[in-house]
Each structure stands twice: as C-alpha cells, then as structure tokens.
Amino acid sequence: MVAPAVPEYVAPETPGLRVPRRYMRLAIVWIHEEDDIYVAVDARSDSLQSLRELGPPDLVYLVKQPKANSTRQTGVYHHVTGIDASSSASLAAYVNTLTFSPLDKTHKVVSGIYCCYNAFSHLDMRVEVKIPGSLESYCIDERGDKRVATEALWLETFLCAVLRAYHYADNGSGDDIKKIVGVRRFNPVTNTEMEHKFLDAAEKLFFLGRQLSSDPETQVPNTVTNHLTSGILKYIYTTGRYTSGINLFEKLRTRDVEVSSLLARVQLMADEEVQAVRLMYDALQDVPMEYSLLDCQASFCQDKGEGEMALECAKRAVTAAPSEFSTWARLAEVYVSMERWDLALLTLNSCPMFTYQDKDTPRMPQPSRIMLPILSESILDEIDEGQPKQGDPHDYVHPTLRKLHAASYQGTFLKAYNLLTKIAAAIGWDQLLKVRSEVFVMEEEYRVERQHVPKPAQSLDAETNGEAAEDVEAENEDDSGSVKGTVENTPNGDGNEASNGNSIERPEQTVASEVVKSGNEDPDPSHSAYTQFQNKRLCERWLDNLFMVLYEDLRVYTIWRTEMAQSRQQATEYKKSATEWEILGELAERLHHFDESIEAYQNCLATRFSPKATRGLLKLYEQRNDTRGMLGALIRLIAWQYRWYSEFSPDLLYLVRKLIEDEGAVKVRSIVQATNLPQPVLDLTHQYCQLCATFRSSGSDT
Incomplete structure (x- = not known):
C-alpha cells in the first residue's frame, strides 16, 4: 500500500x-x-x-x-x-x-x-x-x-x-x-524521493565526512567514523531501508575498501549474515589492520556466543587502534561476556578516556517572554493531569538522590560505568572488590612497601599501551580460573535480603599512576620490583572514581530497598515524589535491576505522566511481547513529544516499524484505533504508521 x-x-x-x-x-x-x-x-x-x-x-x-x-x-x-x-x-x-x-x-x-x-x-x-x-x-x-x-x-x-x-x-x-527551549522537530525524509535526494548528497560528500567531527567516544574522526556515517546508519536502522543503504555503500566501497565495515553493518541489520561475513573476510585481506572491520567482526562473533573468536578480533582491533576508546571497550565487553573479570577490569583500566564534547547548542540572550501554546492535537487529560503548574513548587527530592553523579555521565565515562555495573551485577560488590584488589595496587600495600623500599622501582610505572591486554592475559593466565565461578549477589532488591543486614562496604583506595610518578626519587637499580605486587597494575584515577560512584549508587539503592521492605512488613505506605520515583527507576536501571526499575517507574506514573518512566515501561512490554502495552505507551509518548513541538523521533518510529513488521499494519492500526483516546491523539500515531507504508516497510501491506 x-x-x-x-x-x-x-x-x-x-x-x-x-x-x-x-x-x-x-x-x-x-x-x-x-x-x-x-x-x-x-x-x-x-x-x-x-x-x-x-x-x-x-x-x-x-x-x-x-x-x-x-x-x-x-x-x-x-x-x-x-x-x-x-x-x-x-x-x-x-x-x-x-x-x-x-x-x-x-x-x-x-x-x-x-x-x-x-x-x-x-x-x-x-x-x-x-x-x-x-x-x-x-x-x-x-x-x-x-x-x-x-x-x-x-x-x-x-x-x-x-x-x-x-x-x-x-x-x-x-x-x-x-x-533547548522552543525547538520544532520535523522528519527530514518523509518519502522515497527525499530519501534519494539525501543519499545522493551523502554519496557526493561522503569522503568529506570527517570534517563533521564524530561521536564523543571517537578520538579521531575518519572516513567511516564521523557524524555523516553515524547519521546514514541511524537513518537506515530507523526506516529499515536496507537495500538503499547497501546500494550506497556498494558504490562507495569501490572507491575505498574501508567502507566495507559500513556495508557489513547494514548487511547484518538486514539479516544477510553470510554476505556480511564473506565481505569482512575479503576486505581484511586488503586492509588487515582496519580497526572498524575488526570491531565489526568482534561484535558479530560476540552476538553469536563465540567468545574466543570475538576475543582474537577485539585484540587485533586494539593493536590496530590503541588510542581509540571503542576498541578497548569492545575488548572489555568480550572479557565480561567470557566471565574473565580480572582481565575485564584491567582492560577497562587501559581505556583512553576523552572529555565529553556536547552537541552545539544555541547561545541566546535572555528573552522577555516565551510562548509555548499547546497544540490541540496533543491534548490528553492523563498527560496534563498532575503536572506542576507555573509558579507551583518543584517536587521535593532528597539531597542524596540529587547527588548521584552517575546520572550525569556521558560519552566514554558513561560507557565505562556501564561496563563496571555489568561486572558488579554479575559477581556482586564484594567479589568485585576482591578482584579489584587482586589486579590493582592498593594504597595500604603500597604504603607498607614504601617503608621497606624508600625509592620506587622503575617497574611500578605501568603505563598502558597497545599490547597491555595481551600482557595482562599472560600474567593472569594461571590464576584467572580462580576468579571465575566465585559469584556473590549484590543486594538485588529482594526485601528479605535487604532486611537481613546486607551492607555495602566502602572501597579502599587504589594507587593511581600519577601518585607513583609524582615521586622525586630516582629509580634504584637494586630494586627491580616491589615484592608484594610485582604483577599488579596501577589504577587510573578516573576508574578509582567510578568505583566510588558505583559504591554510592549501590548504597542508595540498598537503603531504598531496605526501606521498601520495612514498609511492606509494617503495612505502611512508602511515599516518594514523582521525581524521586523517576530517579530511583533510573538508578535501578543503571544497576541492571530490571524489575525494581519497572516498579519505580510505575509508582512515578501513578502520580503523574513521565516520558522517561513511560519509556522505561516500554522495555517491560517489549520483554513480554505485549503489543497492546507497547502501543499504549507509544501513543502517549508520541502525543507528549508533539506537545513539545516534536513531530519526529527516530526511536519511536523504529519501534512502530518493528511492531508493524512483527504483527502487520492492519493489526497495529486496529489496536491503535480501538484505544479509548481522542481521535487527534490517535492520528499522531497513525502518521508514524503511514510513514512505514510510504517506505514499504515489511508488514505494511498486510
């Protein structure tokens, strides 16, 4: 159609x-x-x-x-x-x-x-x-x-x-x-004619793309890693226009073999795995140290559960691009999936971290007034009810919840923190501290050794380099097995566990490389290494800070779950403001406690509508394959977005497209129309469905 x-x-x-x-x-x-x-x-x-x-x-x-x-x-x-x-x-x-x-x-x-x-x-x-x-x-x-x-x-x-x-x-x-206040957001590509215009311009200017900078996780933009390639891939992923993307990158690949990594990614999106694997193999014969291709291979092997194969690809990618965060992060992810916690921590410690570069935003003088009229199509009582009116006091938020630094992380620090929380969720806080003390020099042992060896040995200056991951693996090959299999759970939100006295122990300080390098003493050749930690590494200051931030997240989370358990035992109401519930939902989500995050988001929505909480509930409906639940949340999110002059969200369009692909356009439209909501609100979701029909998305003709 x-x-x-x-x-x-x-x-x-x-x-x-x-x-x-x-x-x-x-x-x-x-x-x-x-x-x-x-x-x-x-x-x-x-x-x-x-x-x-x-x-x-x-x-x-x-x-x-x-x-x-x-x-x-x-x-x-x-x-x-x-x-x-x-x-x-x-x-x-x-x-x-x-x-x-x-x-x-x-x-x-x-x-x-x-x-x-x-x-x-x-x-x-x-x-x-x-x-x-x-x-x-x-x-x-x-x-x-x-x-x-x-x-x-x-x-x-x-x-x-x-x-x-x-x-x-x-x-x-x-x-x-x-x-940014006062932004109208439209969909820039609404039909195949405009798509052709966009991709034609992208083809003509493709090799100038590195001039546009790149995502904050990339150190040096190149031909295949920049805002232009990210935008093209985002468009293809959102709309499902895989054939158009494959045709574009096929033409560009004839001019530069490095484009093969982008072509392979689109082929994998389109479930053309055999062609993608063959393409990656052939391309690596020409450019064996192209890190984007190696990273694509590592990601594919990891998704298929082939840890050892993914590990070899990830190691080569680190060797090919030792100054890029993405290659080290991929290697750390592989170690996490293989439950090699010590090597995951050491690899994480080797990640090059970059200062976050935010998007360019308008710098405008203070206006005399702002008009934000409500568009009639977006009027929905359940969205507007309970919202604070102009002049009303803001929600009370406990100071402890305001000071959770992890909520503000972005760029490389956000991704590094996510990796650290994955490890903590898998093996527990106590075991994480144990592994940490096994691989990093702790402050107490450093102080003791300093008393015996007044001049620091040269070997303590453990700078990370492109071969650090392989060195670490060799040093820990014999005892890494003892680290695996020792799994202890953090307080996971179960009220009984929380009330049984589970506590979070504040981590000790490690020794950062700057501390050792700041000494004035000349190296003493008579001391080749400190005896107690000659195979340990020095922890980077930023990673030490992440442990402290994780400790604070876990501490606040444990207090919340303990208080919730006590209120249930005493049959009393546990009261929090809508904003506090939203923050607690984000906290549980950061720590990979899915059920607890959903509980917090539901409590938030019981007070008033929140797009962030509704977005969180979408994950629950996706997990349960609840089509009606997903569409109910999508209708409200699309209406709320329209309320703030945003008529286009790639993420919401992608979710609508996937539902149509799985269930068929007729069923999706019928469920939307059967919802007991005003017709103008439903029409906003129908516009997303119509867009899928315009692009002939799979399922849109049924």
Whole structure:
C-alpha cells in the first residue's frame, strides 16, 4: 500500500514557493524579544567561531509590528530541525508559513530570517525575506563577513540539516527536548524521493565526512567514523531501508575498501549474515589492520556466543587502534561476556578516556517572554493531569538522590560505568572488590612497601599501551580460573535480603599512576620490583572514581530497598515524589535491576505522566511481547513529544516499524484505533504508521 502524496501549500505572499502542509501549524512556539530586535541573530553570529560539531538547530527570526500603522517593532524567534534546506526557496517557503497566527491578530510580520548552519564549510546560510517583497540569500562566515551562497554550499547545507534532524531528535524520554527551549522537530525524509535526494548528497560528500567531527567516544574522526556515517546508519536502522543503504555503500566501497565495515553493518541489520561475513573476510585481506572491520567482526562473533573468536578480533582491533576508546571497550565487553573479570577490569583500566564534547547548542540572550501554546492535537487529560503548574513548587527530592553523579555521565565515562555495573551485577560488590584488589595496587600495600623500599622501582610505572591486554592475559593466565565461578549477589532488591543486614562496604583506595610518578626519587637499580605486587597494575584515577560512584549508587539503592521492605512488613505506605520515583527507576536501571526499575517507574506514573518512566515501561512490554502495552505507551509518548513541538523521533518510529513488521499494519492500526483516546491523539500515531507504508516497510501491506 502506497501512501498518497503529501499535499503542498502555496504561500500567498510569495507565489511559487511550495512547502509541505505538515509545516503549517496554527499554534507556534515563540520566544520574544521586545525592543532590541535581531539580538538573537547577532548572538548566533558571535557563536559561529566556537562551533565544533554539526551546529545548533536552525534559527527562524521574525520581525512583527502592530497593524495600526505603528513603527514599533518586535522580534520573535524559535528553533527548528528537519526543514528542507536544499535551496533558499525552500527556507523562504517555511518563513512564509509563519506570517499568519490566530494567536496574534493585532500584529503583522514584516520580515523574517532563516539561519541554517553548514558544518562542512563553517558558514551560516541565511535567507532574508521581506513581506511582501524581496528575498535575499547569503552566508556568514566565522568572522561575521557576508559571502555568496553557491549551489555547492546549499548541497552541503541540505545534508547537514538532515543529519542535525537525527542528531537532535529525542529518543522518547524527553531528555533532549528539555535541553533547548522552543525547538520544532520535523522528519527530514518523509518519502522515497527525499530519501534519494539525501543519499545522493551523502554519496557526493561522503569522503568529506570527517570534517563533521564524530561521536564523543571517537578520538579521531575518519572516513567511516564521523557524524555523516553515524547519521546514514541511524537513518537506515530507523526506516529499515536496507537495500538503499547497501546500494550506497556498494558504490562507495569501490572507491575505498574501508567502507566495507559500513556495508557489513547494514548487511547484518538486514539479516544477510553470510554476505556480511564473506565481505569482512575479503576486505581484511586488503586492509588487515582496519580497526572498524575488526570491531565489526568482534561484535558479530560476540552476538553469536563465540567468545574466543570475538576475543582474537577485539585484540587485533586494539593493536590496530590503541588510542581509540571503542576498541578497548569492545575488548572489555568480550572479557565480561567470557566471565574473565580480572582481565575485564584491567582492560577497562587501559581505556583512553576523552572529555565529553556536547552537541552545539544555541547561545541566546535572555528573552522577555516565551510562548509555548499547546497544540490541540496533543491534548490528553492523563498527560496534563498532575503536572506542576507555573509558579507551583518543584517536587521535593532528597539531597542524596540529587547527588548521584552517575546520572550525569556521558560519552566514554558513561560507557565505562556501564561496563563496571555489568561486572558488579554479575559477581556482586564484594567479589568485585576482591578482584579489584587482586589486579590493582592498593594504597595500604603500597604504603607498607614504601617503608621497606624508600625509592620506587622503575617497574611500578605501568603505563598502558597497545599490547597491555595481551600482557595482562599472560600474567593472569594461571590464576584467572580462580576468579571465575566465585559469584556473590549484590543486594538485588529482594526485601528479605535487604532486611537481613546486607551492607555495602566502602572501597579502599587504589594507587593511581600519577601518585607513583609524582615521586622525586630516582629509580634504584637494586630494586627491580616491589615484592608484594610485582604483577599488579596501577589504577587510573578516573576508574578509582567510578568505583566510588558505583559504591554510592549501590548504597542508595540498598537503603531504598531496605526501606521498601520495612514498609511492606509494617503495612505502611512508602511515599516518594514523582521525581524521586523517576530517579530511583533510573538508578535501578543503571544497576541492571530490571524489575525494581519497572516498579519505580510505575509508582512515578501513578502520580503523574513521565516520558522517561513511560519509556522505561516500554522495555517491560517489549520483554513480554505485549503489543497492546507497547502501543499504549507509544501513543502517549508520541502525543507528549508533539506537545513539545516534536513531530519526529527516530526511536519511536523504529519501534512502530518493528511492531508493524512483527504483527502487520492492519493489526497495529486496529489496536491503535480501538484505544479509548481522542481521535487527534490517535492520528499522531497513525502518521508514524503511514510513514512505514510510504517506505514499504515489511508488514505494511498486510
């Protein structure tokens, strides 16, 4: 079943400029500047030289004045992603859709500026519209100078706009929506024609992709690891357009064999495993030390439960790219899956950590006021009921819950912490401390040895390098077996265990490499090594801090479960605010206590709607293969997203697509329609289903 063409809108003030009707909304988010107009545009110009990523969302700025012949003008603006930025005409058409607002019948729009960042050339492309009247397009460089906007620059701008739409999209939890106020999010690729346009631009500019920077876990962007390749893979994963992705990477592979890793990833997404394995094998004959290919092999073997094969691939990837976090993290994951806890910790300790580089965000002056009208299609009582009104006090949150540092981790530190919590969940806190003391030099033993050996031995300076993982394995080959199999559970949320006195012991300090290196003594050749820990490593300071953060997470979690158990025994109500339940749900989820996280999220939703808690419940419904439960949560998440002007979430689109693939479009649409919710709310979910039909997703024709 093919979706009908999206009707076009012709702006009355500028005939010939066409824009999809989906851009037309009666209620638009506005951020106001009362007197000093264009201050927001000037602030954007000033921030251009500090941009390092894909750039901030597009800025749309309008100048309004009273209809009653007054010369006093007011500036209003909002941000937007997903608009077709392939030409000045398409951006001007969007500005034209904003010239009429039923919420403000006393003012008229006299001019507008659309600003869209070109991350390839580090230029801000601008279209200035006079209403009625002229249209001017130009670009502003990092110095603030005006330059000519060429066709080549518009091609780059179009591609950046699509990538930004995916980059700034929310995953359904609302975290990204809350970061920037006043952003309208549209789907940049709504049909196969636009897909062809996107992939054609990606093909033309593919080998310039490294100029766009990369995800925060990557040290050095390269041909196959950058924001362009991440965006393409995200698009293919979301929409299931595997054939289009395979065709694109097949063509690019003829120009650079390294592209084989991207092609193999898409083939694996499409369940073409035989072709992917053959491709990886053939490509590695040409580039045997291409780390992205080796990492792809390691991931595939790990998913198939082939630990030893995954281990060899992961080791080679570390040797090929010892300065990249992803290769070390993959090796640590393999050791965790093989239950080689000592080597997992030592490998984790070797990970190169990078300072987190956040997305480019708008730096705007303080506005006089903000208008956030509710779109009529998103009105749903159960979402609005219980929400704090303007001026109401915020939820009370216990100071201990506010100080959980793990909740703010991002980038390499977040992934490293996830690995550490996996180990803790598998073997328990006590056993984790035991393994830690076996592989790292502890402060107490270091102090004792210092008393006997006043001059530190040269061998203590255990710097990590590309062969560290293999050295560690050799040193621990004989006794690693004794580490495996000794499994003790952390307090797992069972009320009886918690009330039986399980406690979390604060970890001792290890010795960091900086501590040893800070000594002034010259090495004494008579001491080749400290006798008590000659095969141990020095713990990196950041990993030592992760142990302390994990301790605090476990301590708070144990207190919560103990109090819950006591309240049940005493048949009393255990009271927490909605925000506290949300934090506790995240805490349990971080520590891999799935049932307890669901319990906390359900308690949160019993007080009021929370997108984060609803997103958590989705995992429960997925685990149980509960189609109705999943769709019920999706309908509410899609409506909440629309409430905050987000009409596009790749993660939610992916979940709808997978449900249609598993159950068929007719059944999914029927379940949605049978839900006892307002029709406009249901239509928002139907639009996601219609998108799957437009792209001919599997199951959409049944």
